[in-house]
Amino acid sequence: MHYAQITERLAQTGGAKWAVHQRCREMKAKGADIVELTIGEPDQPPDPSLIAACHQSMLAGRTGYSSGRGEPELLEAIAARYARRRPGVTSANVLCFPGTQTALFATMMGLTGEGDGVLVGDPFYATYEGVIVAGGAHRESVQLRPENGFRLTAADLEAAVTPQSRVLLLNSPHNPTGAVLEADELARICAVCKAHDLWIVADEVYEELVFDGAFASLFDDPDLAERVIAVSSISKSHAAPGFRSGWAVGPEEFCTRLLPLSETMLFGNQPFIADMTAFALKSDLPTAARMRADYKRRSQLFADSLEALSGVVAYRPQAGMFLIADISGTGLDGDTFAWRLLDAGVAVMPGSSFGANAGGLIRLSLTVPDEAVEQACERIAAFVEAL
Numbered sequence: 001m002h003y004a005q006i007t008e009r010l011a012q013t014g015g016a017k018w019a020v021h022q023r024c025r026e027m028k029a030k031g032a033d034i035v036e037l038t039i040g041e042p043d044q045p046p047d048p049s050l051i052a053a054c055h056q057s058m059l060a061g062r063t064g065y066s067s068g069r070g071e072p073e074l075l076e077a078i079a080a081r082y083a084r085r086r087p088g089v090t091s092a093n094v095l096c097f098p099g100t101q102t103a104l105f106a107t108m109m110g111l112t113g114e115g116d117g118v119l120v121g122d123p124f125y126a127t128y129e130g131v132i133v134a135g136g137a138h139r140e141s142v143q144l145r146p147e148n149g150f151r152l153t154a155a156d157l158e159a160a161v162t163p164q165s166r167v168l169l170l171n172s173p174h175n176p177t178g179a180v181l182e183a184d185e186l187a188r189i190c191a192v193c194k195a196h197d198l199w200i201v202a203d204e205v206y207e208e209l210v211f212d213g214a215f216a217s218l219f220d221d222p223d224l225a226e227r228v229i230a231v232s233s234i235s236k237s238h239a240a241p242g243f244r245s246g247w248a249v250g251p252e253e254f255c256t257r258l259l260p261l262s263e264t265m266l267f268g269n270q271p272f273i274a275d276m277t278a279f280a281l282k283s284d285l286p287t288a289a290r291m292r293a294d295y296k297r298r299s300q301l302f303a304d305s306l307e308a309l310s311g312v313v314a315y316r317p318q319a320g321m322f323l324i325a326d327i328s329g330t331g332l333d334g335d336t337f338a339w340r341l342l343d344a345g346v347a348v349m350p351g352s353s354f355g356a357n358a359g360g361l362i363r364l365s366l367t368v369p370d371e372a373v374e375q376a377c378e379r380i381a382a383f384v385e386a387l
């Protein structure tokens with residue numbers, strides 16, 4: 001039978017990246033004692049008030065179809081949040097999606113097609129590859145260099161631009177590196193985007209998980225209002241990935257043009273999830289502050305321990321849920337290291353899951369309790385010393 005090209009394009013972008021994680025889960029199901037540091041799932045539950053808000057909304061009968069763009073109260077709550085960053089944002093600038101992932105997918109489908117290039121820092125979040133190639137575009141890698149702390153620089157961006165480039169997919173705070181771009185770096189990146197008439201799609205899902213210092217975004221610059229689309233969700237900020245609630249905020253024309261695509265894909269979102277999300281965005285909840293403190297402390301525990309090991313270089317994150325380490329000095333590549341470490345009782349992601357530029361890296365998740373971090377450190381140290 002004939003299948004569409006999209007299935008071919010996406011065939012190589014999924015499963016293999018998560019093979020260590022899947023094997024870890026299989027081994028744990030059979031009773032193996034493994035510290036799981038693979039995926040970025042918050043280790044604290046969402047605030048109980050979110051579950052209560054969902055429940056109340058369902059009891060109130062909010063279980064029917066919703067507006068394709070998003071429920072009015074949620075659109076307003078999202079618009080108000082972004083209007084604090086850039087006055088003038090209204091509901092007409094917002095589209096609701098079930099998570100950042102769908103928002104990214106729809107946005108890319110709306111901005112790019114066959115032959116178009118999407119610039120993205122390499123290493124990059126594992127699902128970006130699929131999001132870029134699904135509609136026929138191709139990835140244009142911008143090297144993130146260890147000597148620059150894996151920060152995207154304007155010079156490296158300029159060097160990667162081609163006549164096909166249409167979009168810069170910008171992720172700050174960054175997964176997997178934890179780098180947070182500052183206002184002056186962003187201004188230089190912006191100059192390149194303007195010079196080449198590029199869209200900027202800003203994935204800001206870790207906005208609330210910056211450990212110290214400020215979060216800066218090109219979305220906040222009024223001069224860029226027609227060029228920047230911000231995508232985000234409550235998955236990380238509210239420790240609520242399973243609710244699948246996110247959005248895209250951009251120019252009004254972008255939202256108008258994307259709405260039919262969004263409706264074709266989704267036919268609206270769940271009203272009770274929308275009510276809960278509006279409540280979450282209007283409330284001052286302690287979840288993000290708790291995660292910031294936990295993830296910062298655990299990143300320090302990991303970095304202090306890894307730095308003492310010969311052949312290992314740890315990169316201290318400024319934000320997010322992960323820490324990356326260069327283990328190439330041990331003589332192993334990231335894949336071999338991760339698979340062998342799994343047998344030694346620790347599951348990490350091999351860097352290759354985050355692009356060709358990350359082959360010598362591993363990524364560790366900070367979403368396990370401190371005791372598990374300490375146990376993982378001991379096992380990693382014993383593993384490296386025995387190499």
Ligand SMILES: Cc1ncc(COP(=O)(O)O)c(C=O)c1O
Pocket residue numbers: 040098099100101102125171174175203205232233234235241245246
């Ligand atoms: C950089 C980045 N973007 C997007 C996502 C997907 O987030 P969501 O749960 O909102 O779809 C993740 C999840 O880990 C992520 O790390």
